[in-house]
Amino acid sequence: MIVIMRPGASPAEIENVEARVREAGLEPHVTYGPDCKVITVVGDERAVQVQNFGVLPGVDRVVSVQAKYKLASVEARAERSVIGTVPRSDSTMKAIAFGGEAIPVVAGPCTVEGREQVIEIAEAVRAAGAVALRGGAFKPRTSPYAFQGLEEEGLEYLAEARERTGLPVVTEVMTTESVPLVAKYADVLQIGARNMQNFNLLRALGAVNRPVLLKRGMSATVDELLHAAEYILMEGNPDVILCERGVRTFEDHSRNTLSLSAVPALKHRAHLPVVVDPSHGTGYAYMVGPMSRAAVAAGADGLIIEVHADPSKAFVDGAQTLDFKAFEKLMAELRAVAEAVGRSVAAQGE
Numbered sequence: 494m495i496v497i498m499r500p501g502a503s504p505a506e507i508e509n510v511e512a513r514v515r516e517a518g519l520e521p522h523v524t525y526g527p528d529c530k531v532i533t534v535v536g537d538e539r540a541v542q543v544q545n546f547g548v549l550p551g552v553d554r555v556v557s558v559q560a561k562y563k564l565a566s567v568e569a570r571a572e573r574s575v576i577g578t579v580p581r582s583d584s585t586m587k588a589i590a591f592g593g594e595a596i597p598v599v600a601g602p603c604t605v606e607g608r609e610q611v612i613e614i615a616e617a618v619r620a621a622g623a624v625a626l627r628g629g630a631f632k633p634r635t636s637p638y639a640f641q642g643l644e645e646e647g648l649e650y651l652a653e654a655r656e657r658t659g660l661p662v663v664t665e666v667m668t669t670e671s672v673p674l675v676a677k678y679a680d681v682l683q684i685g686a687r688n689m690q691n692f693n694l695l696r697a698l699g700a701v702n703r704p705v706l707l708k709r710g711m712s713a714t715v716d717e718l719l720h721a722a723e724y725i726l727m728e729g730n731p732d733v734i735l736c737e738r739g740v741r742t743f744e745d746h747s748r749n750t751l752s753l754s755a756v757p758a759l760k761h762r763a764h765l766p767v768v769v770d771p772s773h774g775t776g777y778a779y780m781v782g783p784m785s786r787a788a789v790a791a792g793a794d795g796l797i798i799e800v801h802a803d804p805s806k807a808f809v810d811g812a813q814t815l816d817f818k819a820f821e822k823l824m825a826e827l828r829a830v831a832e833a834v835g836r837s838v839a840a841q842g843e
């Protein structure tokens with residue numbers, strides 16, 4: 494923390510700040526410049542209310558220099574995290590990892606609509622090169638009258654699709670109570686944008702032995718997303734994958750404003766992998782291809798894309814959903830972009 498004093502701050506005011514810094518267990522170092530006096534504070538500032546120093550007499554402003562996310566921060570780990578799925582006994586599931594050189598593409602419907610639907614999509618996306626299947630069984634819907642998901646029945650269909658295709662399953666968990674149920678079926682538990690700051694849910698995921706895909710809230714800053722990740726990490730689950738899925742802005746040409754600069758911003762601050770969701774990030778199928786390619790070029794460690802056999806009949810999010818042909822074309826384009834930036838699109842393993 495750096496405390497910048499007002500130009501006319503008195504010696505007594507400076508001494509007062511120094512005393513308060515020492516009271517907090519930190520060490521003040523005063524620098525007297527010709528026009529300004531600055532107090533550099535040495536020590537772990539994370540346990541103190543940094544902004545409280547800003548109201549002391551003679552203080553102009555306070556600058557925090559230490560990231561508040563102790564565990565997610567790049568300072569906390571020498572290398573970037575590579576987060577893999579957890580093997581399942583008696584399963585055909587083929588492992589994937591986020592954060593390595595190879596970029597996994599997760600694809601599937603917005604929501605599980607039925608057994609045949611999800612199996613057909615799983616087989617088609619796997620044939621096109623996806624290495625994981627997405628699909629919501631519990632759906633957070635704006636309207637309580639809209640389709641809410643097939644719940645456990647949907648999870649069973651996802652598990653069946655996994656066994657047929659080997660694709661690990663990424664699916665959303667909405668409540669603390671349903672964490673054990675969803676963890677039984679899911680290989681990656683998704684926290685939706687609407688739940689990014691559901692702190693009890695985040696803490697409950699700390700005890701789960703599966704990776705968590707944490708989506709950025711629609712009005713959350715990058716800093717807030719990292720603080721949310723910290724809740725999961727501090728409860729003992731090191732496997733948090735961050736997901737940029739767009740935020741609300743004044744712009745109305747797209748459903749959300751997909752902030753691709755969040756990819757380098759997150760990777761600059763944290764060692765966790767960053768996945769991009771161009772489907773919710775744009776809201777329109779015609780934008781999904783360009784923004785997926787841009788995401789790979791920007792350094793994304795994975796993509797999560799909505800795909801349906803017939804988007805015009807999708808129960809949820811049809812407008813932003815690719816059909817099989819468009820998804821296959823996109824996968825070929827992504828391989829070229831990945832190669833151009835020194836990476837590859839992950840292929841299904843053994």
Ligand code: PEP
Nearest residue numbers: 603685686687708738773
């Ligand atoms: C989803 O992935 O289907 C979803 C609801 O996403 P988000 O939470 O980002 O809106």
Ligand code: MN
Nearest residue numbers: 603799809810
């Ligand atoms: Mn959706």
